[in-house]
Amino acid sequence: MTSTQWFGRGRSKQSSATNSKELRIRAYDIVVIGSGIAGLSAAKHLQKANSSYKILVLEARDRLGGRTYTLVDEDEQHHHRRENESMTANNTSTPSKSNSIYIDMGATWVHGGKQSGQPIAVLANAMGYKLMNDNTEDERLYDLDARKFISPQKMEQAQQSFEATLKKAKKHAKSVESRRKQDISIQQALESVNPVIVQDPLQQYLIRQWLEFDFGGTADTISGAHFDEDSEFHGADSIPSQGYKPIVERLANGLDIQLETQVSTIDYDTKGVRLFTNRGIYEAKRVVCTIPLGVLKSGAVSFKPSLSESKQRAIDRLGWGVVNKVALLFNRVFWPPKQSGFGVVSSETPFCQYILNKYPFTQVPMLEAYIVGKQAQRMADLSNEEVVDNIIHELSIMFGQTVEMLEDSLIQKIYIQRWEKEEFTRGAYSYATVGSKADDFEAFEYSQLKVLFFAGEHTSVDYRGTAHGAFLSGRRAARDILSTLEDKSRVPAFSSLVT
Incomplete structure (x- = not known):
């Protein structure tokens, strides 16, 4: 099933x-x-x-x-609606170049470029298949409490601070492992070197983004000493044009x-x-x-x-993590159209961790919401309606739209991927617990x-x-x-x- x-x-x-x-x-x-x-x-x-x-x-x-699961939406009524309604924020029509919409419910990005030997990028190049650089504009973070976007300067400072704290946390975890012959979680290690991190919503966002999103698990289960003992290919991330x-x-x-x-x-x-x-x-x-x-x-x-x-x-x-995705198709773009994605920050853990803007890549008014960590676990007990309501609520705050306006803009077609419910996967991907x-x-x-x-x-x-x-x-x-x-x-x- x-x-x-x-x-x-x-x-x-x-x-x-x-x-x-x-x-x-x-x-x-x-x-x-x-x-x-x-x-x-x-x-x-x-x-x-x-x-x-x-x-x-x-x-x-x-x-x-x-x-690697790509859904293809070929609904004729939906395409007719797209051709006859506003497709951009300034009300000018921009029809899609394709009659199909490709929605990756699993793997989405290609991490690294063909010059570094990244195999998926090499395959795509050999096929003549277009990969679109995920660099339209840098992502922005939205503070739900303050109801405003966080400045790039503040975001950069927070990232630098978190990176320094993360290095200290790993060193601390390694020391604990050496002395006590036991591992501790990265959450415990972070709090040991910086106790106030639990009170900083922006630092908590970075824990979810850099650790829970990347590795799939919750920070209190991810290994503090061994979480990052892997490698990566050089080059910019990209998104396959048709998934x-x-x-x-x-x-x-x-x-x-x-x-x-x-x-x-x-x-x-x-x-x-x-x-x-x-x-x-x-x-x-x-x-x-x-x-x-x-x-x-x-x-x-x-x-x-x-x-x-x-x-x-x-x-x-x-460890076997859970990262779920919800793709929402709208009849108009009500968000910054060139922004590649939006992080969500709040004193209380937001439902969405990250929202990918697919419009720059597909010319389709579509957002993909990523749910990670404890919210991904919580999602298992929510109905489809409750999942969508949570996302719409946060989008309404972020982009100054009423819930009713957003519901009217939805093309009654939403795709929800619950990887933990998949009989033949039972989760998203592995990590060092x-x-x-x-x-x-x-x-x-x-x-x-x-x-x-x-x-x-x-x-x-x-x-x-x-x-x-x-x-x-x-x-x-x-x-x-x-x-x-x-x-x-x-x-x-x-x-x-x-x-």
């Missing part, structure tokens, strides 16, 4: 999975579990390295992409992919792997498992024999008996929690499989996967 809901004030639509079962056993050289970026990367690398391999990708959902969908589809092109196939048991020995699913049994010489950490934590999939102690320890210790270490991510880099391999953002030491980390983990799994098969083929260059 998918948790992304088309919401039009009282209506929702959800997909349903098939119940058909086929009991015959099918044999393959390699089976990849999952058609997210990691699974597609692994399968495509292997296919390009040696086209003689019989490769199958199994996907539990009725769609490709995993947490991640074209990249996912190009990677999937030519692969044998079977949807709506749920794996319940992974049985393996030195001879190979047997997968038990709702569609029967599959056998393979090698298997790549890209099942998300949240599903591994749930125990929904069993391994026979049990996974190694290091992997099971990693599953238990690593209190008590975990980089070794826990690294544990997944090693196979089980050289027949069962792992990929996914949670298996990336350097690029955890990112789409490019997922892609690179798939490449690593493909390389390792080739070595166990004594195959002299090498994993191909990134660009060759889509050309």
